[in-house]
Amino acid sequence: MRNQELNANTRSLSHSVWPAQAIGKLERDAADSLGLTLYELMQRAGQASYELARRLWPEASHWLVLCGHGNNGGDGYVVARLAQAAGITVTLLACEGSKPLPEEAQQAREAWLAAGGVIHAADACWPEQVEVIIDALLGTGLNRAPAAPYDHLITLANAHAAPVLAIDMPSGLAAANGTAPGATMLAAHTLSMIVLKPGQLTGKARDYIGQLHVDELGLSVFLAGNPAPMQRVDAQDLSRWLKPRKATSHKGDHGRLLVVGGDRGTAGAIRMTAEAALRAGAGLVRVLTHEDNIAPILTARPELMVDALVEERLQQALEWADVIAIGPGLGQRDWGKQALKTVVACEKPMLWDADALNLLAINADYRQNRIITPHPGEAARLLGVKTSEIESDRIHAAQTLVKRYGGVVVLKGAGTVIADDQGNLVISDVGNAGMASGGMGDILSGIIAALMGQKLALFDAACAGCVAHGAAADAVARQRGTRGMLATDLFELLWQFVNPEMIQQ
Known part of the structure; x- marks a missing residue:
């Protein structure tokens, strides 16, 4: 848990913190300013998550990817496709919703299927030899306790021995304020996309975030011109x-x-x-x-x-x-x-x-x-x-x-x-x-x-x-x-x- 890590990771973290409700507009504005599509941003997010998981667990040969019915799930589809292309065995479970997937997430889902990927139902049995779990269930949009089948998947993941990499937020933890109103994923690592969110730093965050990472997804030039409304500070x-004192001070x-x-x-x-x-x-x-x-x-x-x-x-x-x-x-x-x-x-x-x-x-x-x-x-x-x-x-x-x-x-x-x-x-x-x-x-x-x-x-x-x-x-x-x-x-x-x-x- 991050509380036990004693903030060893903070040296490399960004100092910019954005309200969760501003993230969607920030992403759109950043994409527009750099001539990117939102799907290209999603691919970058999936690539960053995949690369971090490979660095953290280079020997893991079987990944379980849990995808929600939103853009966080889209990131998961990208991760699954990249991992499978690298020779890793991937089992993907998806939560289906009554509404269509967002356009970018649907593109990522289709790319996974086109690459030969298989989508299992959320209630499917888990393989015995899972070595890494990718949490792409709920992301930053949560404002209430996770409903079925999300709560069940979170509970299963928390009981499993495999470490969890959460994409953007551990599912169940609110990005806006760090509250955990229901079942909440216990992540070993969390990769925040583009900027940090308040819910990763305060409230119940330290119980669930694990070690926190951030990837600006190549948007550093845009972010430099758009100062964040909040800041994270640490010992650095x-x-x-505090400046050194003059030798003659009294x-x-x-x-x-x-x-x-x-x-x-x-x-x-x-x-x-x-x-x-x-x-x-x-x-x-x-x-x-x-x-x-x-x-x-x-x-x-x-x-x-x-x-x-x-x-x-x-x-x-x-x-x-x-x-x-x-x-x-x-x-x-x-x-x-x-x-x-x-x-x-x-x-x-x-x-x-x-x-x-x-x-x-x-x-x-x-x-x-x-x-x-x-x-x-x-x-x-x-x-x-x-x-x-x-x-x-x-x-x-x-x-x-x-x-x-x-x-x-x-x-x-x-x-x-x-x-x-x-x-x-x-x-x-x-x-x-x-x-x-x-x-x-x-x-x-x-x-x-x-x-x-x-x-x-x-x-x-x-x-x-x-x-x-x-x-x-x-x-x-x-x-x-x-x-x-x-x-x-x-x-x-x-x-x-x-x-x-x-x-x-």
């Missing part, structure tokens, strides 16, 4: 945002960060945020917290400046700070509410997380100097919906949060979505299942806030912070695995990613 992008050059939170009994949350900020390069970090937390935090990390959170000190600290981060361990008592009320009056760049977001859901406001970093449950409270609605379309949820609250939104999760009020949208393609543990969000808040203090714009700080955070977790997982990863384990390797000149190419 960090050097865009702590005052790298931001004075105020971190507010940590009610009684939650020293750990605020300490992790504050230390993460130091580890991400903040020049000075001042913590205002419950008085009971002062000694434990100073003992654990003496480089921090720690004091009790009272109104007078908060006012002084707000004047001193370049950036404010509030929320980790803040709680929802009057103590935390009063602190947030004071911080709201400040116009400096700030980050709100955790209980600051829960309080924001009660007293909503719109501001452009703020990053908010909700997980899906917090996002649901902010929008007054169920968590399942957030997860059903993470792209839409992030955009809606921006419209309601302004600034920059970091919607955390597998395939974190970052959006701003200028229409920018990015999917962070780093991270792994080991990050599903307490404290990871506190670490992320500290990293992003530290980068804000180092003079990155809010959106850039959010992007760079998410990537550095997830990339550090991936580095930990490569050493130790994902189970048992602690949030503070990231401190050991975070330095590699906030100093991108140190990243081994």
